[in-house]
Amino acid sequence: MRIAGNLLLTLVLIFLIGPFVIICIAGLSGGETLAFPPDGLSLRWVQRVFEVESFRSAFWLSIALAIGSTLLALILGIPAAYALDRYNPPMAETIRNIVTAPIIVPGIIVGLALLRHLVVPLGIPITLALIIGHTALLVPYAVRVVSASLVNLRTDVEEAAVMLGASRLQSFFKVVLPNIRSGILAAFIIGFITSFNQVPISLFLTGPGVTTLPIGMMFYMEFNYDPSVAALSGLLAIMSLAIVMLAEKLLGLSRYV
C-alpha cells in the first residue's frame, strides 16, 4: 500500500515537473526546429530570444503592466479591506461581493466586455484598457490577502495609538501599515505573477504593436516552429521559480495561497 502510494506520488511529480525540465533542454537545442531530444546543445536560441524585437517590447510591456496594475489594485484594495474589516460599513457583504466579483468571471469575457463596452464607446487607449482589465482582476486578490493579515492584527494597538494622541491617519500609517507589510508584499507578488502570466483578459485588448509577452508568445508559436519559444518558456519558468523561492524565504508565501 505504502509502496504503491509513493510510486504514484513519484509518477505524478514527474508528470507535473518533468515538462519544465524537457522544455529547458529543448530550448538549448542547436537545431533549426523544435525537437526532443534536441540536435546538439547551444545557446543560440536563448540568445535569439533577446534579439527578437517583439519579445523585447512585449516583455517590458508585461513587466510595466504587472507592476502598474498590482500597485493600483493595492492602492484601491488596502483601504477597502481596512474599511471592510474595521468600520463595519453599511451593505458590507454586498460591497465585498462587488469588489471580489472579478475573480469569478472568466478573463476572456472581461476582455471582450471592456473592448466592446468601454474602450470603443469612450475611445480609451489600448494600454489604459489593459491596465483597467488587469487591475480589476487583481483587486479581489489585494482585498483578500490584505483582509487576511488585518484579521490577525488586533485592533487594540490602534486604539492605544489613538488614545496616546495619534490621529486616525497617523495610526494607520505608523501602526497598521508596518504591521501588515508582509501581507501587502505577498499580495504584490501574487498580483505580479497573476498579471504577468495573464492571457485571456489581454487577448482582445492587445493589437498590433501593443502585445503582452504571453500573447506575443502564442502568436509567435502559431507561425514559427523554432526552439526560441522553448528557450523563452524555460527562462520564464526559471524567473517564476526564483520569485516564488525568494518570496517563500522572505515571508512564507504558501500561507496565503
Added chain:
Amino acid sequence: MFANRRLGILLLAPATLFVLVGFIIPVLILLAGAFRSGDTWTLTNYIDFFGQPLNREVFVRTFRLGLIVTAVSAVIGYGVAMAVVEAGPKSKGRLVAMLVLPLMISPVARTYAWLVILGRTGFVNVALTSIGLTDAPLRILFTETAVFIGLIQLFFPLMVLPLISSLENMPRDVVPAARVLGASWFSVFFKVILPLTREGLVVGGTLVFVGSLTAYVTPAILGGSKVLMLETLLYQRVSVANDFASAAVIAVILIAMSILTNMLLKRLASVRRGR
C-alpha cells in the same frame, strides 16, 4: 468596530466605483446582449446558437472534458494526497511545494512544454518509433487527448491541495479502527475516508471543473481549431466572424457555471463555520 461609518464609506468608494465602472457594468452590458436581438428581449440567440451542430458539439465536449478531468484528478488526487500525508510532516512541506510549483509558472510556458513532448518530432513520438512500436509518428497534438493531458497538469494541484488538508483534519485513528473491526480497504475508503473528506473533494472538484470549463490557453495551443472548447469558440466567433451574439451566449453559460459553483463553495464554507 469603529464608529465613523462615513469614513468607512469613503475608504470603500474608490475600489467599489472602479470595479463597477471598469468591470461590472461592461460585463453586464455584454451579458444583456445575449438576450437581445434588434430592439427586443428574446431567447433567439440561444436557439440560433444551439441550432448549430458545431456549437452543440463544442458545448458537450467542454462539459465532458471538464467532468473527465475532474474525475481523473479526484481519483489520482486521493492516492497522492494519502501518500503525502503518510510521508510525515518533515517531507510534507517539500512535497506540497513541488505540487504547487506548476501553478506559479506561466500557463503558456506550461502548455508549450506539451508541444515539445507530444509533437510529431517530440519526445513521445521519437521514443515510440525508436523502439519500433509505430512506423509513422502518431498524431497526438490537436486531439482531445492532448487537451486532456494539458488540463490535468494545469489543474491537478488545485485538487490535491484541499484533499491533503482535509485528510490531515481527519481523526487519526478512524482508519485503523475500521480495519481492526474487519472492514476491507475498499469499504474503509468508501465508508470512512470519503465521507470525512467530502469537503475537500467538493472544493477541489469545483475548482478543477470550473478551471477546465473556462480554460483558454490549453485548448488554444493543444487543441487548436480542431478541438474547440467554449472559450476558444468564443474567441473564434468574435475574431473570425464578428459574431457577438454567440459570444454573449457563451459568456452567459460560462459565468452562470462559475457563479453557481462559487455559491456552492460559499454554502459549504458557511456550513463549516456554523458547525
